[in-house]
């Protein structure tokens with residue numbers, strides 16, 4: 001597969017007479033893809049049933065004739081105002097029961113049956129018109145499911161859907177009462193239609209009530225997307241894609257991805273550092289113009305898995321954005337670095353958001369490849385450089401990494417519902433283990449919790465995986481490499497009850513006797529270095545103790561091949577522990593200087609300098625924002 005570049009374009013924002021020149025300039029810059037259409041509904045259907053295809057027909061012709069490949073977006077993230085007159089109850093409601101109004105985007109509830117029909121209708125109309133067009137060579141469904149906190153809705157439509165979903169899952173009200181433990185606080189129900197959504201209860205609702213609502217809400221996203229995917233499949237054979245986001249765990253991306261051909265995500269490294277990082281001000285200052293050195297890579301690896309091997313960056317930050325608390329310009333070279341890093345993780349395409357900065361509306365302060373006056377913005381030159389370099393290194397090839405990390409959306413929901421400690425966050429737990437692997441120079445594969453084959457991995461990490469399902473259990477049993485679980489792995493049943501028998505990991509005889517959460521500053525030091533922060537467990541069982549806390553409690557137990565970590569290890573402890581396991585497994589590791597990152601494809605080794613200073617490593621000096629590659633020996 002050849003690497004390529006693209007951009008996101010909104011012909012409806014610009015006079016028609018500049019479209020041809022825009023297209024020409026895109027091609028001159030070395031871009032070959034253009035995404036259009038995803039917010040264009042009010043101009044496609046200005047009044048119910050009154051379609052105006054002329055502008056989009058023209059845009060498709062103009063862009064196609066310039067030689068660009070079009071990704072057509074379905075416009076369902078932005079229903080027009082008239083839709084609310086037709087379906088006044090289609091708006092989502094927040095957890096306080098307040099309606100979320102019209103006037104921005106994503107103003108719909110996934111459970112609203114009427115809106116689902118509207119979404120199917122416009123998708124079908126677009127598919128009929130452009131499904132066979134030779135220039136339209138990919139489709140994007142909707143835009144960023146879950147963005148702006150829109151997965152969970154507390155509307156009447158959601159309530160009706162939830163009751164039906166529960167009846168289907170449990171079959172009888174007795175089974176639900178049993179599974180939820182409703183004898184506690186006299187919460188038993190007699191009928192499914194008595195069950196409300198779990199918001200606005202006097203004190204916390206039953207955690208499995210929440211967990212089921214979260215499962216239901218995720219299923220609504222999957223169902224909404226599937227309707228569009230099935231329609232598109234009837235009219236086109238080109239790949240179907242959705243653009244996911246960074247650190248969004250509200251719905252199960254693997255399940256949405258199962259209905260599509262390629263996963264993509266929207267990568268805004270500087271915005272995410274300011275907006276979504278758990279790290280302190282020192283870290284943010286150090287990387288403020290480069291982004292977190294592991295955040296992008298984590299999502300690249302995650303979405304490679306969601307896309308079953310095929311993935312793109314659908315939106316790449318090209319300059320300052322508008323939505324983070326602080327919005328600096330990328331350090332010169334970073335737009336190129338981000339693009340190459342994506343390719344090194346197997347991206348087939350990197351698409352810059354957006355072509356030209358809009359001088360109006362919400363995102364007028366968001367840079368594009370062009371300034372609002374059409375002069376080249378700094379990102380365009382870097383895109384040009386990447387385009388010219390692609391010719392030197394055209395192929396995307398991903399090797400199987402030596403290490404795998406399991407990432408599970410249901411665990412994210414569970415630990416959010418009942419964290420048992422203010423700082424217990426599943427994404428953060430997994431991400432810190434990922435960061436430690438990267439600090440050791442390792443390439444990582446991220447796997448779903450139902451994966452059934454771990455044969456290729458020398459090391460598999462399972463942090464905080466709430467339950468280990470049967471498929472994964474069999475895969476662990478057959479895995480020839482080392483497996484490191486914990487903390488909080490295998491802790492619950494699928495009904496969110498504490499497990500009272502069995503072991504947390506196949507091959508071990510270990511179970512927590514009790515757990516504690518720790519406030520900042522109250523960490524427990526480990527004898528061999530580093531400490532447990534946030535969370536610590538006291539274990540029952542007879543597995544050999546591999547290391548202890550300074551107070552003498554078992555901190556890591558097991559054998560060379562199967563180990564359990566009884567707490568949330570900090571970076572120092574993680575790097576030390578992972579290094580020792582890798583050495584024992586014969587996996588080559590190397591402690592990298594801070595900010596330097598490494599990634600192997602099937603043919604090349606890449607180095608990336610996220611630092612603002614030059615760095616020399618292994619005889620190679622990289623400038624700030626430097627990228628280096630060499631053939632693998």
Ligand code: GAL
Nearest residue numbers: 143144266268315321353366
């Ligand atoms: C994305 C979104 C785009 C645009 C962009 C701004 O989340 O898909 O439409 O809003 O952010 O950074």
